[in-house]
Amino acid sequence: MCVKPEMILFDYGQTLIAEEKFAPLKGNQALLDIAVKNPNKVTARQVQELANALEKDLRDVLAGEDRNHKVLDVTHHAFNRYLYDYFEVEFAESPDYLEWLFWSKAAPGHPTKNIEKLLFFLHQKGIRTGVVSNMMNTSESLSRRLNTLLEEHHFEFILASSDYMFRKPHPRIFELALAKAKLTPEKVWFCGDNPVCDIEGAYYAGMKPVWYPVYNEGNHRIAADIPHIQINDWMDLIGMLEDSTPKRAGEKENEEASKS
Template sequence: MEMKKPKMILFDYGQTLVNEQLFDGVKGTEAVLGYATKNKYNKSAEEVQDYANNLNQELGRFDPEKRHLFQVEVPNYMFTKYLYESQGIEIPLSSEEIDSVFWDAAAPGKPTEGIREFLTFLKENQVRTGVISNISYCGNAVAKRIHDCIPDNDFEFIIATSEYMYRKPNKHIFELALEKAELQPEEVWYIGDQYQCDIVGAGMAGLFPVWYVGAIEMKYEPKVDILTIKHWKELINLIEKLD
């Protein structure tokens, strides 16, 4: 795919914009249970999270080897509503509040190194920006997390797949972003950390894919035909040379 200066760059969220700590579901569930007004069976956070893990396994969610095959999002508001009510637990919070309480405890995050400088560079060079995230947390919770971590961002939109049914690598979620941007695929770059969902998905939708591996904790297999970066400075240097 020909490389030319983009009119817009779309970003993945997790391990691209924000480096999240290793996920700890028990800590998240424990934080949510702190708000419970009823726990009929005196379930512990470990017990509730074990049940949640079993449900997710049945659904096929979050399997790192197969997540690209799971292209329809299950929003957390449906999942947690079933999870807690089926265990005789009442949580007097909105679904958005449950998402934030759980997420903040289970996987705190901080901006990836150099991302704020890169976003400033893009703004100064009139390159528009937006976000597409495969994520089950509600859209408002996702936007809040991003704005809290990167308050000086200039994102035109933040697409959380929990609000739009389709997950990357499905082309429909990329088509939605292009419609919002009013741009053609060849005018847009997409940057993400997950090869099948982000890189293959964006490429199949006609966007120029960039593989960011600066926050990946697992080993990855370099692809000779894919632009791969470990630090945002590399992209600044590259874009400065493009027409």
């Protein structure tokens, strides 16, 4: 019989919200358009060239070539401060607004198919929900984005790694979520699209991993020794949670819940 979790945690990008292809030049231009000072008449492309160099330096320091095992994060506020101070560009708006504006223009998004039906179902069934995401944007910005893009949700907490130093798959970020939930890991499921950060990370933190690869464009696979559930439509997770039929003999836990 499917043992229902007391709480389900979600990744953000390509799990709750499907973001369009990242277009940083659009974000840079949106910020430059509202700058109160740009004495060097720097362009969006010049800003991006420096941003690319900074990102490479951060990768070299924090993760090498393996982005999935980058364990620490920095804030977009700090990144932007370096970027625009370097070019002597000044703004009247707050760092929070600049972060939100860049994100909105560089990576528009929409809810993944049937996620709002799933969130409504979970709330009706008394299954708690929360969000844990790897990103440079703050938890406040992430909350604002989710409030804008989702008609309704009841997330108890929304955690962005940049606010708490540690990124998935490091166990510290999962432990923080469990501390906030006041639950032991076996009572929590974690849904995400990244095989390493979300699935392996959740598994080694003691949670049940639910892999949602629908919007994941990479050719990733999960290690054979990582038990997990695969979901290709959120309606299938609703069905699984409603289903009280015991598993058939020999049925594997990581069998796909949907063949689509």
